[in-house]
Amino acid sequence: MTDTPDWNAYEAEAAAAAQAAASSDDLEEARVRFLGRKSDIALGLREVRDRETGMLLNGVRTRLEETFDTRAARLADDELDRRLRDEIVDVTLPGDELPLGHLHPITQIRRMVEDAFLGLGYEVRDDREVETVEYNFDKLAFLPTHSARSPRDTFFFDPNHVLRTETSPSQIHIMEEKEPPLYMVSIGRVYRRDAITATRYPIFHQFEGLAVDRGLTLADLKGTLLHVMRALYGPERKVRFRTHYFPFTEPSIEPDVSCGICLGSGCRTCKYSGWIEMGGAGMVDPTVLANVGLDPEEWSGFAFGCGLERTAQLRHDIPDIRALWEGDLRVLRQF
């Protein structure tokens, strides 16, 4: 080496080459030329003998390395951007198909009912489905002539055993098991001898509520059912009572919920009444209380029962109840 290079010019030339590099490869080539093992500055550093020159050259090299690093990062970003721009996918294509199951609508309704009653401080239970005539009818004060006692309406295995026709035997079971106050909802399958149609199926589900405490009134029943109906159908719903007859309640009523389709003005769903029948209810008959050893002057109660299928049909506008029993995935996967 004869001439002492102009290191300022060298640095300027190298920086210009870095800026001029249009790709990482170009930049690498320039780096090798200006900072590589055989570059002027590498050779120059190798031959340095004085402190001053050493500091100068180190300064040049450090600055150039920074310049090249900065440029390299910039080029890498640009190249990544370019590559990603080419990696455009059709975002409207479907994603990976992952398994997703479905709870049956009856289970969903069951949980809604459970949650509504848990919120009201009720316990949840279910009892046996094969019942004795004693628990299904006698202790619930069914008259001997009640039509439900007929094998035309009820599935009998023998004169003493039936498939329970309602969840009401749970009332007796809990009252025999525990002392009041009692607040429970019983949910399960019940059976009636109905021909299979769009609105009737011989097997269906009911929820049965029972409260036994001091000083309960028909107004408490009305408030409770309003809460539950609103939990099931929405906060706008109204509830009214109609007189009715059940063997195990007195007074007995049928609760109606205002029709959600016409909002009460009358339509086909509500048979132009503005109201939809929801089941049966009433104050626990003193005879039933006495049957389980409770003093009707001290204790009072209310009870009610509703069908889950009917609730599901109303909530989801299911025209044919059979759809709930056929296990058809085209149906189940909607819920």
Next chain:
Amino acid sequence: MRVPVSWLRDYVAMDMSLTELATKLSIASAEIEGIETRGVADEGGNLGLFRIGKVREAIKHPNADRLQLTKVDLGEAEPRSIVCGAWNFGVGATVAVALPGATIPARPGLPDGLTLERRKVRGEISDGMILAEDEIGLGADHEGIMVFPEIEPGTLLADVVPLSDKVLLVEATGNRPDLQSIYGIAREIAAIYDLDLAEAPGLIPVGTPGGPVKIQVGDFERCSRYVGTIVQGVTVGHSPLIMKARLLGAGMRPISNVVDITNYVMLTLGSPLHAFDLATLNGGGINVRRASDGEKLTTLDGVERVLTADDLVIADDARAVALAGIMGGAETEVSADTHTILLEAANFESHGVFRSSERHRLRSEASGRFEKGVDPQLADQAARWATELIVEFAGGTWTSWNDVHAGLPARPFVEFRPERADAVIGVKTTPDEQFRILGKLGFEQEGTGVIVPSWRARDVTREIDIVEEIARFRLEEVPFTLPQRREMFGVLTREQKLRRRLEDALVGLGFAETYTPSLRPDDETTWKLPEPISVDLTALRTTILPSLVEAVARNIDAGAKNIALFEVARVYLPGDGDLPTERVRVAGIVEGGFSRAKGVVETVYAALKAEPAFARGEHRLLHPGKAATTGAGIVGELHPRELDGEWGAFELDLDDLFAASREPITYTDVITYPAVRQDIAVVVGEGVAAGDIVATARTAAGAELREIRVFDVYRGEQLGAGKKSVAFSVAYQADDRTLNDEDATRLRDAIINALATEFGAELRA
């Protein structure tokens, strides 16, 4: 019950809208399921198109032998030309005419009704229609057109006959036999609207004749009262149009004046009646007795009934002539030739009627009322009024009367505290208002209580029953309150929470929950219905899987993909006592074979924080080589005869599953002293089960072996025939220190030595 509104108006003056009435009745008395029109529709001026006409000319239709061509005067400038198919009239007859534009109601054979037009019939203009009674819902007769006495032509037909009526469809509850009657419903309306109620018919005795009626009651338990009257010299014929129209409106077919009157009185008052042709009764009297076993009776519907000793019959001296309270006999019914009738108004015990009705699968208007309990006071009243009507409309002379009973029940007195009503209903009603309501319903205040009217005596026996009478008139005023609570129970049990977790885990694994019937065509169970409604719903199932197999098959047929179904439901197993043992199970079927199903079961167990214990098992629906028990049930590959392809299946008992759950979880510190992990492979004989290797390893290594999982099974020539290599990963961990290499070696040696001792296992190099 179908209640023609015009009939109600005989007893209560009503001017409210029927829609409002229906709502009020539905709330306080009995559900009104609809309001129908009987007869001609009263809308758009339709009624004005039905007129009285006088026939001025009547000749045979020139082009049709069976038709008449008439000119009918309708009070207009010119008579109208009308073609008519009936021949029971001629010139001068007063007839009913529907004019073009009139809509006549639907009837059998004309389901949509008909709007008339002026048209040509066989070339002759017909400018209207001369009406038969069945064409406008006034009767069932189509033998000829209606012919009236002299009436001014052009008179509105609606002014002459009950052309149009509304019918309330009343669905009374079983405790209200009084609402099985027009008068009973009128009474409710009068109470709801505070209106006057007309006196019931038949209450004022008209001179009772002295002649006897031979009545013998052999069973007062089953027949507490039997009123018989005899009317001689009746002429059986048509009923008045208004009676026919009302019966039709009430859903009963008019038959003859005598029979129609018995039905009309039954519908009005609620007490069934029956008329016998006295000439057909051997011995001329009535004997109420039990049938003998095997005795036969052909009822009015033409069916020969074989009776039992529990059937109560009305008999003459020779035979049974009616099934008491249910249906009369065919041989003694009133016919066109009947001249003397014996009219029965009786009280039959409800449960006996119910049993006979059940046994013979025979229900009638009468049995429906007796089953609910008919007011015994009504028999006398119904008999008197029906007899009066028979004399009025069928002629004859009332000659004889008898009323046989063993004492009539007194009206019950019930203690009643008005404040008790307030306490039950939750809304205050003044005692005056309470007694006003009760008074309108026929209850009389007396001392510390009320006397119950006879028509409610069966249903109202206690204070709470009186409270209900008040409550049903106050339902719209009851406020919405919630109970004052002293104790709360609003938590799910451990099992209920775990059930939700189980359901959610399966949903997370891609399963769709389904519900299938708990009754199956057949099952190996003693719990079978002797009288199922269909062969498909006969036996209570002892396993859920067969129902799921069917559901999967239907889905395959429907072209479904990725099928995975589960159900949580009961099975009904033989029990110790006289009830089955009901167990809740979860069952599932999923596309894929054994390992898929086992993976699902393992995940379910993991979700429930429980450990399965797999062992070789068998189940009639599963592949014999690919089935395992888990400790709570079975898992395996579905037997290929069940479904094409490879399907995994499982059925587990929830209580057993939940018993194995370690919920709630106790925390284990796995962070402070980390685990040491190793893979080990051993060569064993083909017959050694992986599960046994794992179990032996666990025993040998003890508590420091925290995890062990088989990840590979290899067979190859270098291992030799009948040998396999089983590779498993292990994790060792201690609670109080970090295990070192020596510990790991110690544990590993313990495992290998135990496997060598137990199975002759060799460590694979």
